[in-house]
Amino acid sequence: MKILTANRLGDGIAVWYADGGWAETVDQADPAHDKAAEDRLEAIGARAFAANEVVDVNLIDAEVVDRVVEPVRLREKIRAAGPTIRGDLGKQAERAA
Numbered sequence: 534m535k536i537l538t539a540n541r542l543g544d545g546i547a548v549w550y551a552d553g554g555w556a557e558t559v560d561q562a563d564p565a566h567d568k569a570a571e572d573r574l575e576a577i578g579a580r581a582f583a584a585n586e587v588v589d590v591n592l593i594d595a596e597v598v599d600r601v602v603e604p605v606r607l608r609e610k611i612r613a614a615g616p617t618i619r620g621d622l623g624k625q626a627e628r629a630a
Contacts, residue, residue, distance in 0.1 A: 536563065536602060540587060542586060547612040550563055550574060560602050
């Protein structure tokens with residue numbers, strides 16, 4: 534499975550394409566389960582990049598863990614959650630609250 538991620542141009546926040554827009558949490562990301570869906574997400578990312586909405590657009594590997602979409606690679610897990618040494622900061626702290 535793949536999901537589309539980028540950084541919002543206005544503030545640099547990591548975002549994921551979800552339901553026609555860009556969500557700030559990875560668990561909302563629209564998954565692509567086949568090549569056609571991957572191509573659709575890549576086209577969406579290319580248009581958003583061209584419109585100066587986002588930068589660093591990437592289609593990344595993801596999996597479903599306990600019915601929640603999560604990135605596979607460590608780099609993407611950190612982008613999704615926040616600092617690895619401070620669990621009280623970033624999106625990981627917001628989820629705990």
